Amino acid sequence: xxxxxxxxxxxxxxxxxxxxxxxxxxxxxxxxxxxxxxxxxxxxxxxxxxxxxxxxxxxxxxxxxxxxxxxxxxxxx
Numbered sequence: 001x002x003x004x005x006x007x008x009x010x011x012x013x014x015x016x017x018x019x020x021x022x023x024x025x026x027x028x029x030x031x032x033x034x035x036x037x038x039x040x041x042x043x044x045x046x047x048x049x050x051x052x053x054x055x056x057x058x059x060x061x062x063x064x065x066x067x068x069x070x071x072x073x074x075x076x077x
Contacts, residue, residue, distance in 0.1 A: 007032060 047053035
Protein backbone atom coordinates (compact mmCIF):
# COMPACT_ATOMS: atom_id res chain seq x y z
CA UNK A 1 0.00 0.00 0.00
CA UNK A 2 2.90 2.31 0.73
CA UNK A 3 4.26 1.72 -2.78
CA UNK A 4 0.93 2.69 -4.29
CA UNK A 5 0.90 5.90 -2.22
CA UNK A 6 4.44 6.69 -3.38
CA UNK A 7 3.49 6.07 -7.01
CA UNK A 8 0.44 8.28 -6.64
CA UNK A 9 2.59 11.10 -5.23
CA UNK A 10 4.94 10.82 -8.21
CA UNK A 11 2.00 10.77 -10.63
CA UNK A 12 0.43 13.80 -9.02
CA UNK A 13 3.70 15.70 -9.25
CA UNK A 14 4.02 14.79 -12.91
CA UNK A 15 0.46 15.94 -13.56
CA UNK A 16 1.04 19.30 -11.96
CA UNK A 17 4.29 19.71 -13.88
CA UNK A 18 2.80 18.73 -17.24
CA UNK A 19 -0.71 20.12 -16.81
CA UNK A 20 -2.42 16.83 -17.72
CA UNK A 21 -6.19 16.68 -17.88
CA UNK A 22 -8.41 14.16 -16.07
CA UNK A 23 -8.66 11.82 -19.07
CA UNK A 24 -4.89 11.62 -19.46
CA UNK A 25 -4.50 11.03 -15.73
CA UNK A 26 -7.03 8.16 -15.81
CA UNK A 27 -5.25 6.60 -18.81
CA UNK A 28 -1.83 6.84 -17.18
CA UNK A 29 -3.10 5.54 -13.86
CA UNK A 30 -4.73 2.53 -15.52
CA UNK A 31 -1.39 1.77 -17.18
CA UNK A 32 0.56 1.57 -13.91
CA UNK A 33 -1.96 0.03 -11.50
CA UNK A 34 -1.54 -3.78 -11.42
CA UNK A 35 -4.34 -5.75 -13.03
CA UNK A 36 -6.02 -8.48 -10.91
CA UNK A 37 -4.09 -11.37 -12.50
CA UNK A 38 -0.70 -9.68 -12.08
CA UNK A 39 -0.64 -10.09 -8.30
CA UNK A 40 -1.32 -13.84 -8.11
CA UNK A 41 2.30 -14.49 -7.09
CA UNK A 42 1.49 -13.00 -3.67
CA UNK A 43 -0.69 -16.03 -2.87
CA UNK A 44 2.33 -18.38 -3.04
CA UNK A 45 3.62 -19.27 0.46
CA UNK A 46 7.22 -18.15 -0.17
CA UNK A 47 9.88 -19.38 2.26
CA UNK A 48 12.95 -17.37 3.21
CA UNK A 49 14.93 -20.37 4.47
CA UNK A 50 15.94 -23.30 2.27
CA UNK A 51 15.54 -25.93 5.00
CA UNK A 52 11.96 -24.83 5.71
CA UNK A 53 11.17 -24.88 2.00
CA UNK A 54 12.66 -28.36 1.56
CA UNK A 55 10.66 -29.78 4.47
CA UNK A 56 7.43 -28.24 3.17
CA UNK A 57 8.13 -29.35 -0.41
CA UNK A 58 8.79 -32.89 0.74
CA UNK A 59 5.56 -32.90 2.72
CA UNK A 60 3.39 -31.77 -0.22
CA UNK A 61 5.48 -33.50 -2.93
CA UNK A 62 6.26 -30.30 -4.85
CA UNK A 63 9.54 -28.91 -6.26
CA UNK A 64 11.50 -26.05 -4.72
CA UNK A 65 12.46 -22.94 -6.68
CA UNK A 66 15.78 -21.70 -5.32
CA UNK A 67 16.52 -18.10 -6.26
CA UNK A 68 20.13 -17.20 -5.54
CA UNK A 69 22.12 -14.22 -6.70
CA UNK A 70 25.17 -12.17 -5.89
CA UNK A 71 24.71 -8.45 -5.35
CA UNK A 72 21.82 -6.08 -4.95
CA UNK A 73 18.50 -7.30 -6.46
CA UNK A 74 18.11 -4.02 -8.34
CA UNK A 75 21.64 -4.06 -9.66
CA UNK A 76 22.72 -1.19 -7.40
CA UNK A 77 26.06 -2.52 -6.26
